[in-house]
Amino acid sequence: MFTEVEVSLPPEIRELWYEPGRETIVTLEEAAIAVASLDVRAGSRMAAISGFLLRSEAVSSSKIEHVDANRNDYARAIVGLKASDQAKSMVAAAEAVQSMIQDAGEAGEVRLQALLAAHRKLMKDDPVDGHNAGLFRNVQNWIGGSDYSPRGAVHVPPPPALVPGLMDDLLSFCARRDVPIMAQAAIAHAQFESIHPFTDGNGRIGRALIGAISRRRGLTRNTVTPIASAMVADIDTYFSLLNIYRTGDLDPFVLYLARSSLRAAEAASESVTALDSLPSAWVEVVRPRKGSSDEKILPWLLERPVFEAHSAAYVAGVDERSIYRVLDRLTEAGVLSLITQSKRNRAWAATEVLDEVDRLNKRLAGRAL
Numbered sequence: 001m002f003t004e005v006e007v008s009l010p011p012e013i014r015e016l017w018y019e020p021g022r023e024t025i026v027t028l029e030e031a032a033i034a035v036a037s038l039d040v041r042a043g044s045r046m047a048a049i050s051g052f053l054l055r056s057e058a059v060s061s062s063k064i065e066h067v068d069a070n071r072n073d074y075a076r077a078i079v080g081l082k083a084s085d086q087a088k089s090m091v092a093a094a095e096a097v098q099s100m101i102q103d104a105g106e107a108g109e110v111r112l113q114a115l116l117a118a119h120r121k122l123m124k125d126d127p128v129d130g131h132n133a134g135l136f137r138n139v140q141n142w143i144g145g146s147d148y149s150p151r152g153a154v155h156v157p158p159p160p161a162l163v164p165g166l167m168d169d170l171l172s173f174c175a176r177r178d179v180p181i182m183a184q185a186a187i188a189h190a191q192f193e194s195i196h197p198f199t200d201g202n203g204r205i206g207r208a209l210i211g212a213i214s215r216r217r218g219l220t221r222n223t224v225t226p227i228a229s230a231m232v233a234d235i236d237t238y239f240s241l242l243n244i245y246r247t248g249d250l251d252p253f254v255l256y257l258a259r260s261s262l263r264a265a266e267a268a269s270e271s272v273t274a275l276d277s278l279p280s281a282w283v284e285v286v287r288p289r290k291g292s293s294d295e296k297i298l299p300w301l302l303e304r305p306v307f308e309a310h311s312a313a314y315v316a317g318v319d320e321r322s323i324y325r326v327l328d329r330l331t332e333a334g335v336l337s338l339i340t341q342s343k344r345n346r347a348w349a350a351t352e353v354l355d356e357v358d359r360l361n362k363r364l365a366g367r368a369l
Helices: 022-041 043-064 071-078 085-107 112-123 160-174 181-195 202-216 227-245 251-286 293-300 309-316 320-332 351-365
Strands: 153-155 306-308 347-349
Touching: 022 043, 022 181, 022 251, 043 085, 043 202, 043 227, 043 251, 043 351, 071 085, 071 347, 071 351, 085 112, 085 202, 112 160, 112 202, 153 227, 160 181, 160 202, 181 202, 181 227, 181 251, 202 227, 227 251, 227 351, 251 293, 251 351, 293 309, 293 320, 306 309, 309 320, 320 347, 347 351
Parallel strands: none
Antiparallel strands: 306 347
16 A cells, blocks of 8 residues: 655755856856847847747746647637647746746746636636646645656655745845856746646746746846757757756756757747748748838738738738739749638638747757757
């Protein structure tokens, strides 16, 4: 009979003194430079690039938790049309990441209320755990084992009564400024995953914490580095180094996150170049008349790669009834694809923009640690 379970109690870290190894020090510096440079590179296409990087991070963070959907299903969820629960969850993940990171930048701290609000955005429509959205768990949970018992679990987090105190300690650590930024983000993320404060959604909120710390410390001002895209390329290494952190050895996971950030920033920079070239490529294919609706819509597609007719009509400055001819032309030219079958609720996607997320992940898979 299963009669007892041994839980893992993370140490308090609010006053932790961490000295990175020599290789880690160098990689932390390189990663910080690469992340800041990516933020600057977004330049005049800030809204478009920020949106792309946010989608990349949310999609990859969801994939780590085995939440995935095909491109068109995800696109329909973006504009609020009928889509699978997994596609809706991926959209909710993007909203959660964005809200948490934005609040950290505006407030100058990682706030508990923002963290709980992000979890509420992520989980409120979940068919199983929706009633726990935005709340710390009041039950014991575990990682691995089975759905019914922690027998054979990889990690059994602290009991629920200890969660509020451990989270207060974690947020005190997040408020410090005497720790290298990426090291602080790595330790905070690993500590969060060790506490596992929610019944579900811990991984996605914990990875959003990395971006929130980068924004609070001023390393990024506008974009989200798609670190989860680097993690999803080698999930086994990610989980194994989290387990090493729980033994008290911090440096391997800090080094891993620094390397992942560096790789993600470099690969994302290639995506920025690819996205930058799309409007001119579209113009070359479509050859729109000067001042035409086609010409007005093409550059807008980077910022809004998924849309319905009324949005396109607004941007083009024409009546909605006349925009369909424009969208049909762009679809025939291969710039857009129709993502719905219904004649009433039609939506389109700039497929090249959405597909760049997959190309980013493939590039990172080829650069796995």
